Amino acid sequence: MPDKKNINLVVNGKPYELLIGKDVLPSDTLAQTLRDTLGYLGTKIGCDRGACGSCTVLLNGQAVLSCTTLTVECDGMSVTTIEGLEDPKTGQLHPLQQAFIDHTAFQCGFCTPGIIMTTKALLDKNPNPTEDEIKKALAGNYCRCISHYKVLEAVKAAIQGEKHGE
């Protein structure tokens, strides 16, 4: 007896209306909906148990785990995925994305969208974090290729870039 008939969701600025029972099931996770229903394949499902952080997206600006969030509970909310970072008009990468490329802050890249989204949420709230604050914020994003030290470089460079107005 679901008490809602549909879900209104804004993904990367684009509004969607999803019918419960047709487009989404009450048991669908946001990660499933983003990838399987809406085609945002940038969001990765790693452990699917909330431990690895690969599925991190911004929900109303907060970095959350889309694998342990039910889509039905996101009605009226705004989601940002990795696809939402580039400039919609020019297609230019977000400076954070560019910094990750410039510093080769990944090897296989599977964890990268999650790491970038967590970083984005951090910088939105605190544009000038200390190294310790960056480490703490990223403590829920695991990289099995051990690229964390490169990630730190990339994030710090991105912060510097912002400061210099790049």
Add this chain to the structure above:
Amino acid sequence: MKPFNHVDAKTVKQAVTLLKKNQGKARLIAGGTDLLSTLKDKILPDYPETVINIKTIPKLNQITDDGSGLKMGALAKLEEIAQSPVVKEKYKLLTEAAEAVATPQIRRMGTIGGNLCQDVRCWYYRYPHSVGGRILCYLKGGKGCYALTRENEYHSIFGGWRDTSPPCASACPAGVDIPSYVSNIREGDLTQAAKTLLKRNPLPSITGRVCPHFCEQQCNRAEFDESVSVRDIERFMGDYILDKADDIMQAPQTDTGKSVAIIGSGPAGLSAAYYLRTLGHRVTVFDKREEPGGMLTYVIPAYRLPKDMVKRAVEAIEHMGVTFKCNVDIGKDITLDNLKKDFDSVFIATGAWMPVSIGLKGEESTRFCLDFLININRGITETPGKKVLVIGGGNAAVDVAVSALRLGAEQATMACLECQEEMPALPWEMELAVEQGVTVMPSWGPHRVLTAEGKVKGMELIRCTAVFDEQGCFAPCFDDTVKETVEADQILLAVGYDTDLTFIDPKSSLKRKQGLIPVDPNTQATNLPGIFAGGSVTHGPATVIEAIASGRKAAAAMDGYLTGKAQAQDTDEKTEEPFLTFNSDYLTKTSRVQMPKRPVAERSIAVEDTLGLDLNDIAAEANRCFNCGCVSVGPSDMGVVLVALGAQVEIAGPGGVRTVPIEDFFGSLRTTLTANEMVTEIQVPQPPEGARQTFLKFRLRESVDFPIVSVASVITIKDGICQDARIVLGAVAPCPVQATGAEKVLIGRAIDDGQATAAAQAALEDAIPLEKNSYKVTIARELVRRAILAAESSGEMR
């Protein structure tokens, strides 16, 4: 995930009402990080049909401090708690613990209520179903705990928890709590062991000799080396109880004034008499034979069950104030109707004593096994014949064959339909038969009795090819081209017994069906109010322990009937169960104790074959019991600090709101929340002025990981002297453990390194680590020491 319905609750009341309405088929979702993982991994026994979202309940996430204490709504997110200035100022422990939970994302989603209510965090229990099938551990209804002998860094060092009935107790028809009484023996408390045993079985001296012990077949130890000999332990305890019957089996303190008649004094009747008397009723047991005890007295041979044992068991019950009236034939001497008028309630346990006809050619020249066995027990010890053939493969057949040889028969042969593996006789009974020289002929069916000049000469047997059909129903198949002739001058039939209901007036309205008295399986009640029945007369021939179980069940229901109290009295008073203990050497492979027996040549018809064991042997055997339980630990970091802070938990249910101290909330492996309840608020009293709060969490990685050990302490030091201390250990036991020993060492004393070390020692004094996790004791000790010294150093600074 499998599909479920999803409902948003708008109020607490609506949430608990929905829980109740869904009758256990709904789960609450708050942060969702734990619940959704358990659903994905199919860990819960029942997959919920509905998930009730409580995030939609307004104002349940507020954090307020009114000066006397802190209140946190159950939906307060861990990140909100970690960042709350008011929490940081006065309740530093909460800030530190909240910051130490899992990862930033999980703290952003997870709530304090959810953290306290999260499911058990054992990786065997949590093993994903999708990866090679679920690990059916003890907690999920399986038999064993995998952490006992394998990797167990996230497991207890203070014993386990028995969340559900262990396999042995589940297998026992009477549900005897075997591990508990065996633990009592291990601790040297035989009186308590006797009490625990008697709760479910009033005749252990008898079952310790004749019970098939289904419990042993389910014993986890069997996979490790050999099952625990519950039989021998039980026999020892049974004899101990009879020796001390005056103390242990006392008359009740109360008298209800209600009278009960029991027809039949076999195990079902004796069991009902014992439990009804214990409850304060006036009990009279009738039996048509000269002596009480039924089959225990008249059928089971004395070399297996000495008659003195039965007598003493009956006497013990008699001394409790039960009246036995023998030589009374109900139906002739008193009618059932009159008995019902004279007594407030009646229990029928007349058993099954009649021969079963198998339609054999010449069956009239065979003999019914019970006649033979009853005669022996009455002292008529005739030699049945020179060559005896017994038809049947059960214990009675063995009894007849062995008895015949001991009475001078030259040859005894057992022929039965079943093949060797299917024979219903117990293995140790068969051993006895073989030792005695009985010839066993499995897979043979009786065809016709051979006679000459009116005398039995033997029997023609035909090959039995199968006894049961595909459904497991009795449907024997024969090949009559394969024949065998056995010479015999006496043929005894031991193929089953029938009930005799002729004592009931044919016009009586008491329901009967196919020779049995049908009863309610939960209460043993017949169709007539006040009349109950149990034992073989209700289900056909079965074991002694099944009869005992039905007598106990009937007694509980009869008590309800007699006193008008709500029924379902059939529950043991729930005692506060301490943690289960494990003995240090339980994991050494050992052999099962061997019951000494008389040499075959010395065995006779009247003296018990087995010699019994002494307390030393029994204590050693008790030491082999795994004491099966679950050794996982409470996973909540917040729970540990809340115990240190002396918090209260507010719980809402359909009946209203209750508040419990947090340590009671975590009374066991799982929280005390009942099916339709939810946590609504956590209340934390303000810590004493100047108290130093410390939270230390030792884990393998500084993120995500659960603690190997955690410590939360609230210590007040004034002028260098410890005024007050509360130290709580996490991840070391099924629930947070308050280190009261350490607190005692500290309070009233100056704190220095030596004192801290002594307190740390005391904190872990009662630890009983498992084989592979004793290092946790060392870690815990060091954390306690550091927590104490942290309080001391801050005192210096001030």
